[in-house]
Amino acid sequence: MSGDLDIAANRRARKWTGRELAVRAVWELAQPLFRFSPRVCWGWRRGMLRLFGASIGRNVHIHPTAQVTIPWNLRVEDFAAIGDGVRVYNLGPVFIGRAATLSQGAHLCAGTHDYTRPDLPLIKAEIRVEDGVWVCADAFVGPDVTVASHAIVGARAVAMRDVPAWTIVAGNPARPIRPREPFAAS
Numbered sequence: 001m002s003g004d005l006d007i008a009a010n011r012r013a014r015k016w017t018g019r020e021l022a023v024r025a026v027w028e029l030a031q032p033l034f035r036f037s038p039r040v041c042w043g044w045r046r047g048m049l050r051l052f053g054a055s056i057g058r059n060v061h062i063h064p065t066a067q068v069t070i071p072w073n074l075r076v077e078d079f080a081a082i083g084d085g086v087r088v089y090n091l092g093p094v095f096i097g098r099a100a101t102l103s104q105g106a107h108l109c110a111g112t113h114d115y116t117r118p119d120l121p122l123i124k125a126e127i128r129v130e131d132g133v134w135v136c137a138d139a140f141v142g143p144d145v146t147v148a149s150h151a152i153v154g155a156r157a158v159a160m161r162d163v164p165a166w167t168i169v170a171g172n173p174a175r176p177i178r179p180r181e182p183f184a185a186s
Helices: 007-012 018-035 042-051
Strands: 074-076 087-089 094-096 107-109 111-113 122-124 127-129 145-147 167-170 175-179
Touching: 018 042, 107 127
Parallel strands: 074 094, 087 107, 094 127, 127 145
Antiparallel strands: 111 122, 167 175
16 A cells, blocks of 8 residues: 555564674663663763763763663763763764753754654664753753854753754743853953
8 A cells, every 4th residue: 555654674674783693682781781870980980881882972871761772873072961860862863062961851862863754764863962962861962963162952852953052941842041141251
């Protein structure tokens, strides 16, 4: 019948190399060493992610309950923080800038499917969370989105489009609510 989805073709499609599948399996087996490490073991978790190909800067705090799907698709700059229960579903590359904060329960989703085709091929999109950004509690950042420098994605907001620099967005879909004032010199 015309208009039907071709799920069988989607399942047959080769989305990952054999090496990628093998390393992902080993990463899954290593998860208890990440998840059950004491909260203060920031260096241990940074080291584990680096071991699996992530680029992690200095003094990055990644909480033990954070979930990173594919470490080698993750780049985190100095002094960034990834909070409790954050999900980085990084089928495509995810960049987290210097001093950016992903608060508890935030979800970065760098993968989707091409819904215009019946076989729904996988799209490995990119997400950029630039320097000084705050993605608040339970916020969602979708595929192919850039949250520009020092912007704030409010709690439970859904950012499916780029967020301009120094802008606070909120709601579903996320919309600008006001500018974020630059910091005063101290």
